[in-house]
Amino acid sequence: MVERPTGTVTFLFTDIEGSTRLWEECASEMRAALERHDEILRSAIEGHGGYVFSTAGDAFAAAFTRAGDAVEAAIAAQRGLTAEPWPEATIIRVRMGLHTGEAQERDGDYFGRVLNRAARIMSAANGGQVLCSAVTGSLAAETNLVDLGERRLRDLSEPIRLMRVDVPGTGPVTLAPRTLDQVPGNLPIQLTSFLGREELLDAVASGVRSDRLVTLTGVGGVGKTRTAVQAAAEFASEFAHGAWLVELAPVRDPSEVAGAVLSCLGMRRRGDVEPLVELVRDLVGWEVLLVLDNAEHVVSAVAATADVLLRQCPGVRILVTSRE
Secondary structure, eight states: OOOOOOSEEEEEEEEETTHHHHHHHOHHHHHHHHHHHHHHHHHHHHHTTOEEEEOOTTOEEEEESSHHHHHHHHHHHHHHHHHSOOOGGGOOOEEEEEEEEEOEEETTEEESHHHHHHHHHHHHSOTTOEEEEHHHHHHHTOTTEEEEEEEOOTTOSSOEEEEEEOOTTSOOOOOOOOBTTBOSBOOOOOSSOOOSOHHHHHHHHHHHHHHSEEEEEOSTTSSHHHHHHHHHHHHGGGSTTOEEEEEOTTOOSGGGHHHHHHHHTTOOOOTTSOHHHHHHHHHTTOOEEEEEEOOGGGHHHHHHHHHHHHHHOTTEEEEEEEOO
16 A cells, blocks of 8 residues: 655646547447546556545546656556557547645645646646656656746746656657647748738638638639638637648648648657548547648548548648649
8 A cells, every 4th residue: 555645745647638528429438448547547656656646537646755756657657548459439648747846735635836736737738748847857867858948837827847758669749738828830930921811811710610621722822821821820729739730742642641640740650550540549639720731632632531530530620722
C-alpha cells in the first residue's frame, strides 16, 4: 500500500480528450474502454510509487514523493495507452500535466495553489501529450524534455514555464499546447494588408460555421489561398485545436493526401496503418479547421478524405481551395 506523500509533492493530473462526445456516441464501448483506461493508469501510477487520491469520471489525480517517479509514471501510462488496441469508435487519447510544490492536506485530500497549477497544465495539453512545469522538469532530470517557454494559462495570474515530455516509442506529439498566448496552427504571417473583401470573408466564415465544408474555386492567381488563409486567421481562435494550412501542391500521389495532413499536424505515422485511418483516430475529439490548399490535381482524393473526416470527426471543419 503506497503511503500518501507529504511536504513537497509532485502531482499528476490526467483526463481523456473528447470523452463527452465518446460517451454520447458510443456509451457501451466507452464503458469497456474506460475500465481498461483505469487499469492502465492505476498500474502505471502505483507501479512508480504514486498515490491516487481522486478519480472523478475519467480523470485521475495522483501524488508522488519524487518528481522523477511522476514523470516516469506518465511516460509508462502513455506508452500503455498507445499500445492498447482500442476499438476504432473509442480511441482513447489522454492529456497529462505535472507540477511540484507544497500542498495542504485535510481529511486525506490535498489543497492549494500547486494543484490548481497542475490542473491548468493538464488542460493545456493535447491528447497523448504530457506537459510539466519547469519546476518538475528540473527535479526529474528527464532527458526527453522540450522547453516550451513561458505560457499563459487560464485562471493563473502570471505565466508559467512549460516543458513537454516526449514519450519514447510512441512518436512525438508536437502540437502546440492550448494556452492563452497561442492559438494552435501553422497559418503563415501575412506581410501585406487584406483590403476590400470583407463581405467575402464574412461569407466564408459563415459557411464554415454552418456547413463544415467550404470550397473556394477560381482560376489561378485570383487570390483563393490568400482569402482562405485570411478567413482562417479571422476565426482560428474559435477552434480549440486551431487552424492548419495543408499545402497540397507538392502532393503527386492522391493516396498521400491523408499523409500530408498527418505530417502538417505533426502527428505520428505507423507503417502498418493506413494514413486515413490514423488521421481519423488522431482527429476524433478535435475542434479544428483544416485549410486544404491547391486541391485541383488530387481533387477526388481530397473529396474522399473530407467525406470520411466530416462523418467520423464531428469537430473538424474544412476549407478547400481548388481550380476545380
